[in-house]
Amino acid sequence: MAKLRIGVIGCGSIAQHRHLLEYAANKDVELVAVCDIVEDRVKEIASKYQAKAYTDYKELIQSGEVDAVSVCTPNYLHAPISIEALNNGLHVLCEKPMATSREEAEAMIQAAEKSGKKLMIAHNQRFVRSHQLARQLIESGSIGKIYSFRTAFGHPGPEGWSVDGKDSWFFQKEKAYIGAMGDLGVHKTDLLRYLLDEEIVEVGAFIETTAKDFADVDDTAVCALKTESGIIGTLAASWSYTAKEDNSTIIYGEKAIIRLEDHPTYSLIVHYSNGEVVNYELGKIQSNDEGGQKTTHVIDHFVDSVTQNTEPLISGEEGMRSLAVILAAIKSNDTKTIAKVFE
Structure with missing residues (x-):
């Protein structure tokens, strides 16, 4: 071939x-x-x-x-x-x-x-082994009804990663349109949709520029999200986590709590309500940090x-649905109201 x-x-x-x-x-x-x-x-x-x-x-x-x-x-x-x-x-x-x-x-x-x-x-977050296994656990019913979630993606910012440093397009509104929320937050809206297997329908967001005084886009965002079945949780996306990257997600369920990418050794930890704890060592999430996996799949x-x-x-349709949550977050921040994702 x-x-x-x-x-x-x-x-x-x-x-x-x-x-x-x-x-x-x-x-x-x-x-x-x-x-x-x-x-x-x-x-x-x-x-x-x-x-x-x-x-x-x-x-x-x-x-x-x-x-x-x-x-x-x-x-x-x-x-x-x-x-x-x-x-x-x-x-x-x-x-x-x-x-x-x-x-x-x-x-x-x-x-x-x-x-x-x-x-x-x-x-790329759908290809992370811990995320794939978490979705299987949720689908199997072993976590029970999902009540809430908390997810974050933050690091010190693109100036340490982009070939152009502080002059990078990431910080220029006419080229990037949105900052940390578009760069990192959209990863997490896609991940939540994948893990929970349902759509996010409402967003309340605060989106600010607090750490990068040279940028004309946001560098820190915190959002409250609600899914179609009524699950509520938070998403944080930031370029102001100066000391260490955070790429963690926690799912709070009826029968267990799932902790994803929140431990240096165990990329998936399940705390069951009966006291049992199961640790999964599945390899590190892809990262530019030392020891991070270099293959995204x-x-x-x-x-x-x-x-x-x-x-x-x-697909394009999936990408658009994850983008729509980000666009709703921008609308929420601009109007100081709760924004619907699909209107």
């Missing part, structure tokens, strides 16, 4: 630490093209991976040399690049958040449907969905 020819558009940190490495490690892939508006950067990456360098994404898309692309650009470019690629008959793996509005997300989904090509959004899943013609776990 011929290898899947891949192009990566945007050669910043997420491409360098995730997409490029994982494509290079996949035996079913040929990494043939890379694109970035920074010419020196794209030439260096192209040389490293023996790929062709482009500075114009439209040239790459229309080259006829690739079957699929990863879109690893600033948020405001996700939709136009993805739509251009889909309209030209390419499969698309797009970084999160998939777009900056519901209208953009819907246009991406329509382009995928019209072209018959795959559109996957790169939410996102790339392999995308490649498999294309080569085996299966629906990706995080």
